[in-house]
Amino acid sequence: MSKIKVAVFGCGAIAQRRHIPEYANNANVELVAFADPVKERAEEMAAQYGGKAYTDYQELLKNEKLDAVSVCTPNYLHAPMSIAAANAGLHVLVEKPMATTTEEGEQMIEAARKNGVYLMVGHNQRLMPPHVKAKEILDSGKLGKVLTFRTSFGHGGPESWSLDGRDSWFFRKEEAIMGAMGDLGVHKSDFIRYLLNDEIAEVAGFIGTVHKEGTDVDDNATCIVRMKSGAVGTLMASWTHYRSGDNGTVLWCEKGVMKIGAVHGDEVNVELTDGTIETYKVGAMATNEKQVPSGVIDAFVESILTNTPPSISGEEGLRSLNVILGAFESQETGKIVKL
Incomplete structure (x- = not known):
């Protein structure tokens, strides 16, 4: 079966220590792109794990063929990035807190529902x-x-x-x-x-x-x-x-x-x-x-592979x-x- 093509938005600590290595360790995943406003960070990840570096996530979405993204950015960007990815037809794993307001959380859930993709929150x-x-x-x-x-x-x-x-x-x-x-x-x-x-x-x-x-x-x-x-x-x-x-x-x-x-x-x-x-x-x-494996990445990948909605869903993230x-x-x- 073909690998799940994943991009990571934000190449800070949580991405470098959890998301990226855990995707790299999952045989069903291909890391294809990284976005970070600090160009060197995205380039460093691309050099280490393969794939392409971007400073702009919208440009990444336009240019790459993907199945899913991880959103590992400052809190205020969680909603706009997750919604953009869902609207591009991609499954989304977002770091916590999933959003900064109830309205944002609801918009994220709606975007995933409307586009028929999964939204999972990283509550490890x-x-x-x-x-x-x-x-x-x-x-x-x-x-x-x-x-x-x-x-x-x-x-x-x-x-x-x-x-x-x-x-x-x-x-x-x-x-x-x-x-x-x-x-x-x-x-x-x-x-x-x-x-x-x-x-x-x-x-x-x-x-x-x-x-x-x-x-x-x-x-x-x-x-x-x-x-x-x-x-x-x-x-x-x-x-x-x-x-x-x-x-x-x-x-x-x-x-x-x-x-x-x-x-x-x-x-x-x-x-x-x-x-x-x-x-x-x-x-x-x-x-x-x-840094023991969080289990979050594997659960997200498993959801996509088996076509099973994630248990740590957007709805669950919003209640929390x-x-x-x-x-x-x-x-x-x-x-x-x-x-």
Whole structure:
């Protein structure tokens, strides 16, 4: 069967560390083009992986014969680029947050629907082995109902991760629109929805810039959320977890507690009220330091090959984004926001 022809928009850190190498490792994919306003970056990727370099994604779309694209650009470009690609009849994998407003997200979903292509959002938290295992345990019912929880994602900030360091677009509000919440918080709103198989009904957000100098994007957020089921929890996103990051989730349930990545970062611990303790080590979480394969690229390619809509769809991405947007509204109005 012929290979899926893929182009990548944006050749920054997430493209270089996840998307591009993972496409290159997939036998069903041919990387044909790269676009980045920094010409050298696109050229470097083309030299390394084959294909052509562009500084303008619209020119790339006009000139190349493609099946799919990855959108790995600053947040404000996610919607226009995804819509342009869908209108060109291409499947789209977009980084999170999928968009910066609900309207943008809806337009992206509509463009994909109208053109008969898939739109997938890069919410890799769902695919991390400890998270998959945790869901399996929860779904088995052995812990009973989830009553309360906390889920958190924090690291020292994009300056250590982004290719541009402190000069990264992550710190420019007009390009990022949102900071730690768009970078990390939306991963956790997506994860908790997936894990609990439930929607967030209400959110209260305390969001601000606590420590990063010279930027007006948020570097910290603590949110209280109430699920439709009645379970209440906290969702935290931080760019100031210096020295020691956090990607942990703890669920207190009727029959015990489940700790995911909260002890050593890669295990699932189940402590039942009857005294039983179980520990599952099923594979590592992807972190900035440990680039284990995210699973996102393979899932996207599999969707295209088997003609199966992606489980992490545009609709799912939008529900997770709306939680974050609700939290910002709560911070602004001082009120609890119903979703």
